[in-house]
Amino acid sequence: MKIRRIEIIGFKSFVDRTVLEFPDGVTAVVGPNGCGKSNVVDAIRWVMGEQSAKNLRGRAMEDIIFAGSENRRSLGMAEVSLVFSTEDGRVPAKYLDYSEIQVTRRLYRDGDSEYFLNKTPCRLLDINELFMDTGVGARAYSIIEQGRIGMILMAKPEERRFLIEEAAGVTKFKSRKQVALKKIESTRQNLLRIGDVVAEIK
Numbered sequence: 001m002k003i004r005r006i007e008i009i010g011f012k013s014f015v016d017r018t019v020l021e022f023p024d025g026v027t028a029v030v031g032p033n034g035c036g037k038s039n040v041v042d043a044i045r046w047v048m049g050e051q052s053a054k055n056l057r058g059r060a061m062e063d064i065i066f067a068g069s070e071n072r073r074s075l076g077m078a079e080v081s082l083v084f085s086t087e088d089g090r091v092p093a094k095y096l097d098y099s100e101i102q103v104t105r106r107l108y109r110d111g112d113s114e115y116f117l118n119k120t121p122c123r124l125l126d127i128n129e130l131f132m133d134t135g136v137g138a139r140a141y142s143i144i145e146q147g148r149i150g151m152i153l154m155a156k157p158e159e160r161r162f163l164i165e166e167a168a169g170v171t172k173f174k175s176r177k178q179v180a181l182k183k184i185e186s187t188r189q190n191l192l193r194i195g196d197v198v199a200e201i202k
């Protein structure tokens with residue numbers, strides 16, 4: 001999956017609709033201190049499902065909504081759309097027929113939040129599943145910010161293993177295993193309860 005385009009509205013310093021294109025090759029974002037370069041990376045991470053305001057350099061999630069400036073009033077909503085091309089085929093089978101996938105996240109100041117896949121409302125789970133094992137994703141290795149290389153080198157082996165598993169494509173199976181284990185446990189509890197009922201009837 002390759003990021004092709006990002007559209008940002010009301011996110012941090014991007015008060016007006018801003019579209020950035022990422023053609024093949026390397027794209028560099030340059031600008032003076034405080035002009036919003038890191039906010040672009042925050043927007044990418046946020047739309048991919050980041051749930052921690054701290055990881056987006058804020059205290060609460062509402063901090064990502066444009067807070068107003070000398071000449072502009074604050075906004076009530078932030079929206080980011082990220083468009084990926086699927087040409088490398090590293091997408092779940094159900095998306096192979098699409099040449100592009102658009103992921104959108106919206107947040108209102110009252111805390112309401114919405115996710116969309118190709119403009120259709122979806123759950124965060126659907127977004128997480130889309131990115132699993134692609135190397136893209138809020139916590140995957142596609143975003144290496146200042147200090148992350150050092151963190152990876154200093155990390156405990158178990159923490160580093162998370163990145164290796166994502167690259168090897170086993171994250172999806174681990175996640176499915178967790179779901180299956182939960183189902184097994186709830187079925188075991190149901191069987192115990194049924195056993196009790198049967199014992200009472202006898």
Ligand code: ATP
Nearest residue numbers: 012013033034035036037038039063064065066067
């Ligand atoms: P540097 O080169 O110093 O790392 P940068 O270009 O990466 O800077 P950012 O950290 O992306 O800059 O942007 C910081 C700017 O974003 C600040 O001017 C800050 O006021 C503004 N900003 C952050 N959150 C909001 C918000 N919710 N509303 C309005 N502006 C915001």
